[in-house]
Amino acid sequence: MNLFDLTGKTALITGGTHGLGMAIANGLASVGAELIITGTTPKKMDAAITQYREKGYKATPYLFDVTDEEGAEKAVNVMLEKHGKIDILVNNAGIIARQMAVDMEVADFRKVIDVDLVGPFIMSKLVARDMIKRRSGKIINMCSMMSELGRDNVSAYAAAKGGLKMLTKNLATEWARYNIQVNGIGPGYFATSQTEPIRVDGNPFNEFIINRTPEGRWGEPDELAGTAIYLASGASNFVNGQVVYVDGGILATIGKPAGE
Numbered sequence: 001m002n003l004f005d006l007t008g009k010t011a012l013i014t015g016g017t018h019g020l021g022m023a024i025a026n027g028l029a030s031v032g033a034e035l036i037i038t039g040t041t042p043k044k045m046d047a048a049i050t051q052y053r054e055k056g057y058k059a060t061p062y063l064f065d066v067t068d069e070e071g072a073e074k075a076v077n078v079m080l081e082k083h084g085k086i087d088i089l090v091n092n093a094g095i096i097a098r099q100m101a102v103d104m105e106v107a108d109f110r111k112v113i114d115v116d117l118v119g120p121f122i123m124s125k126l127v128a129r130d131m132i133k134r135r136s137g138k139i140i141n142m143c144s145m146m147s148e149l150g151r152d153n154v155s156a157y158a159a160a161k162g163g164l165k166m167l168t169k170n171l172a173t174e175w176a177r178y179n180i181q182v183n184g185i186g187p188g189y190f191a192t193s194q195t196e197p198i199r200v201d202g203n204p205f206n207e208f209i210i211n212r213t214p215e216g217r218w219g220e221p222d223e224l225a226g227t228a229i230y231l232a233s234g235a236s237n238f239v240n241g242q243v244v245y246v247d248g249g250i251l252a253t254i255g256k257p258a259g260e
């Protein structure tokens, strides 16, 4: 178990107030990590911090937008002052816009790229300065199935998540020499608020995903915790620039005819 023990480690999870970010934060805290949680919505943050603390986890809230360079820099400086170090960064905060490309406003496309790709770049740069000094660090980027495949109406999200996969590989290239491991997690289709609109019973996409996923179901958020613990711990010290897909087998197959 020592291989996966995060006691004494400080983990920063962006967008850790709900969904996959919260599931990952709970996982890291369950093996000893102290949590730094960022978000932009005070109400969601209060509820999330209560949830962490009710489990007995140390969790500190920081309300700021990861795309705001100045605000992010100020917040990370306060974190380093208050917590002394940031061992693990999980770039999880993200948004999605579901609209066919031909109808999507450029401003909406830019917003998704800004939050889902530029935000992780800003946060990684800010946190890496301290990690480089300490010759130690773990960065985990929340990629996606859409880092590999496209589908109707998620052009901005797929472009951002494809870019985030390559940013993961490039930061690994530049920072591995400082003993920083930069990897990604690529979730398949999970039951979260982000997928609720396409998951509700009766939505044809719901049936499609269940049929297209070899495990025949949507993933549960806490099923990401093990991979996050692995990539955040000493168990992955010689793993760099990889994206681990937690997808029920969906990327392994072209699928099968409906009804089979």
Ligand code: GCO
Residues within 6 Å of the ligand: 096, 098, 143, 144, 145, 146, 151, 154, 157, 186, 187, 188, 189, 190, 194, 195, 198
């Ligand atoms: C969609 C979904 C996906 C999933 C996830 C898959 O609209 O297709 O929201 O984007 O959220 O990213 O990896």
